[in-house]
Amino acid sequence: LVLKGELQLDSLKQKGAVKRTLFFDYHQSYHYFSIVIERQKQHHCQNFLVYLRDETEFRDKLSPININFNYSLDESNFEDSLTVKPILNYYQKNSVTEQAYILVDCGEDNLCIPDLQLSVVPDKDQLIIGEENCVMLIINPRNDGEGAYEAELHIKIPPEADYTGVERNNKALRVLSCDYKMENETRMVVCDLGNPMVADANFSTGIRFSVQHFENADFSINFELQIKSSNKINASSNLVNLHINISAVAKVQIRGVSHPPTIILPLHNWEPRDEPTKEEELGPLVEHIYELHNIGPSAINNTVLRVGWPVSSREEFLLYILHIQTHGPLHCQTSSPINTMQIKVGQPLLFPPLRVRKGERYRNINKDFRHREQETKVYDFPLFCTQNCTNVKCILISCTVGQLERGKSAALKIRSRLWAQTFLERKNDLYTLSSNVSFEVKSMPYKVQPAKLPKGSIAIRTSVIWSTPNVSFVIPLWVIILAILLGLLVLAMLTLALWKCGFFDRARPPQDDMADREQL
Secondary structure, three states: OEEEEEEEEOOOOOOOOOOOEEEOOOOOOEEEEEEEOOOOOOOOOOOOOEEEOOHHHOOOOOOOEEEEEEEEEOHHHOOOOOOOOOOOOOOOOOEEEEEEOOOOOOOOOOOOOOOEEEEEEEOOOEEEOOOOEEEEEEEEEEEOOOOEOOEEEEEEOOOOEEEEEEOOOOOOOOOOEEEEEEEOOEEEEEEEEEOOEOOOOEOOEEEEEEEOOOOOOOOEEEEEEEEEOOOOOOOEOOOEEEEEEEEOOEEEEEEEEEEOOEEEEOOOOOOOOOOOOEHHHOOOEEEEEEEEEEEEEOOEEEEEEEEEEEEEEOOEEOEEEEEEEEEOOEEEEEOOOOOOOOOEOOOOOOOOOOOOOOOOHHHHHHHHHHHHHHHHOOOOOOOOEEEOOOOOEEEEEEEEEOOEOOOOEEEEEEEEEEOHHHHHOOOOOOEEEEEEEEEEEEEOOOOOOOOOOOEEEEEEEEEEEEOOOOOOOOOOHHHHHHHHHHHHHHHHHHHHHHHHOOOOOOOOOOOHHHHHHHHO
């Protein structure tokens, strides 16, 4: 009688999983063989040698190793002369299963009961939107009980964060082997803590994340951490929910310049017109440029920019607006129409300090602003009459500013002409024309809003002064020669007069020898 036998090692492991035991002769976890049973013989024995893989080749050390044996009749070896063919006993199973356990260091009962504990501390307690936020979680796993097998640290990553790696530059922190995984659309980082994580294990490790996606972030981001093992009792540690606060911070600055900062009257080769039609006939060009710059780090949006422009006083024009030009996400409207006299406007120039390479715009307007400040300090007049929106009629220019990221700017240029006739009628009076600009940030493009939003104001001044023109005298050459000749003539006449008067006669000394001889 011949039976077909099939012997499977570690049969509970699924297909593709690592089989922990193999046949020594075949290096496989299964073996097919034939069993020949002789008549009158009730027992048949056959030995196989198997071995356990090295512990570095598998992780599961706790679950039993199932050994499954199946047998069936080999009908191909039946004799044709048999009238009654043999059959198996249908009241008995045609398979046998035995179990073997891997001996682990878990005491006499071979049952490990760990006591897993977990604590986490971030290296920063607040994240600022717009900065390069790199956060490191300093994690302290420990085991106060018996060995924890297949111990792993599971970290659930919030939507705002991305896993960047394990901290390797700090000798006080252990370097773990970690992998990024997706489990049911949940992003995870899984780190190996040991197999087993031995009793009394206590160490710290650092896991790094970058946090950038703040569009839909609430007031904090949340990391979930837990230690898991394959032990039957106390398989997991405490669940840690780590919250890191999020804040939005933006420093916004308003700067401005006046081109030119000072106007000197009277104007050279300029005469007033009773009914001017061209902008050159009004007076000198005056431009004020304002720049709203977001220093950051967070972005801003829905910002209101307001400019008060001194347009007239006592029904006389001061600064006559011709054109308003914007740069960046800026939309403006005025409280009353501009250029009501339909003055023909020349081609407006582009922003002179703003047409520069990226990253230089703000620096150039600051440099220009400081340069203009130094120029105005040359004229130190204490008796200026200041004309601003507190004592003259102003046009209000209201602008809405769109979103400005860190390092971005929006600019406004007001092109106007000084109405020279108004000032020529008040000769020698000194004036300062001041435009007031203010801004207020209404919101930031995040769910998180700061307790106090940025706002500020400045005044840009243009001075009007009077100066007497310098007269330069050109002396002809013949006049110079004649003056020299006249000077020489006067010198000669003076010398002759002194000679006639005996001024140049020489006084002779007394003859001492003759006087002494006469006395003898």
